[in-house]
Amino acid sequence: MTVSLDLTAEGARDALRRAAPTEKPSLIGLTRAELAAALVGAGIVPERQAKMRAQQLWHWMYVRGVSDFAHMFNISKDLRAELDKHFTVARPEIVEEQISSDGTRKWLFRFPPRGAGRPVEIETVYIPEEGRGTLCISSQVGCTLTCSFCHTGTQKLVRNLTAEEILAQLLTARDRLGDFPDRDTPDGAIVPAEGRKVSNIVMMGMGEPLYNFEAVKKALL
Numbered sequence: 001m002t003v004s005l006d007l008t009a010e011g012a013r014d015a016l017r018r019a020a021p022t023e024k025p026s027l028i029g030l031t032r033a034e035l036a037a038a039l040v041g042a043g044i045v046p047e048r049q050a051k052m053r054a055q056q057l058w059h060w061m062y063v064r065g066v067s068d069f070a071h072m073f074n075i076s077k078d079l080r081a082e083l084d085k086h087f088t089v090a091r092p093e094i095v096e097e098q099i100s101s102d103g104t105r106k107w108l109f110r111f112p113p114r115g116a117g118r119p120v121e122i123e124t125v126y127i128p129e130e131g132r133g134t135l136c137i138s139s140q141v142g143c144t145l146t147c148s149f150c151h152t153g154t155q156k157l158v159r160n161l162t163a164e165e166i167l168a169q170l171l172t173a174r175d176r177l178g179d180f181p182d183r184d185t186p187d188g189a190i191v192p193a194e195g196r197k198v199s200n201i202v203m204m205g206m207g208e209p210l211y212n213f214e215a216v217k218k219a220l221l
Contacts, residue, residue, distance in 0.1 A: 023112055024088045028171065029164030029219060032058060044082040053079075057089075065171065065180030067091050091172045092165070095121060103128040103190025105176070109169065116141065116159050122206050124169040126177065126198070128190045133177070134200040137169045139216050140207020152206045160212040166219035169205075174198055 027035060035057055036050035045053050056075055060066040067090055069075075069083045096108040105126040110119050122138040141158040143150070178185035179197040191197040201220070203209035209216045 024086065026164045026168075027057060027087050027089050028061065029162060029167045031218070038087070042082075042086045044079065044086060057083075061089055061171075063181070065174060065183070067171070067175070091175065092168050094172065097176070105173075107169075107172065107176070109172070111141075111161070111165050114159065114162070120158055122161065122165075122169075124173060124205060126173055128192065128197075131192055132199045133192050133197045134202060135170060135173050135198045136202050136205050137166060138205030138207055139166060139203055139209040139212045143207050144211065145208055155206075157207075160215060161207070163215045163218040166215060170198065170201065 025038070027038065030038060032051075032054050035054035036045075039045035039053055040047050040050050053075075056072070060072045060075075066072055069080045069087075069089065072080060072083075075083075093110040094107055095110050098106040100106075107124045107126075108121055109124060110121050113119055120141040122141055124138060125136040127134045127136065138161065140160050142155040143152045144157045145153055147153045174180055174197065175183075176186070177189060177191060177197040185191055185197070192199065203216060
């Protein structure tokens, strides 16, 4: 049995297709050095503080799993407001979530066009097993290969995913599974009894990761 959760109303989908709001750049997927440079470049942090502030942000984004600057409590309120004005750490839109009776979860994510002409959608799959939980991540929208065993091979390549979009799949999956500190696992979720809910990552979703090597390498490192 599979339970399908449609998380987007049809009216909202139509509005999203028509509208093209200005994107605030995301801090997700940047290296520590790039984080520091972005803060200095935006004029909100002096260079002498940049390394320290970048480390704070890194901790909140990747250790605590925070997706809203307002919840970064060891950063001053004024600086949080400036961060929110210039950047985002928000998660991507979840169009649909499917949950199988064996605990497997599949998410359909929507990302901005970024040259594709319209918003793009990709899939990410979580597979729980005894003692581990594997997340299958996508690296491209479509694929140039035509592997007979892979449905994505029937779709033309639309574009590569960015390091931000690759990493966002992991962060969102950990959100949904309660895999960050002080988060609750959803009722009825099938996850490993101990340790991390996401313990393994495989780049076996949509696309050929070696054809998007630089973004994949940056996201994984």
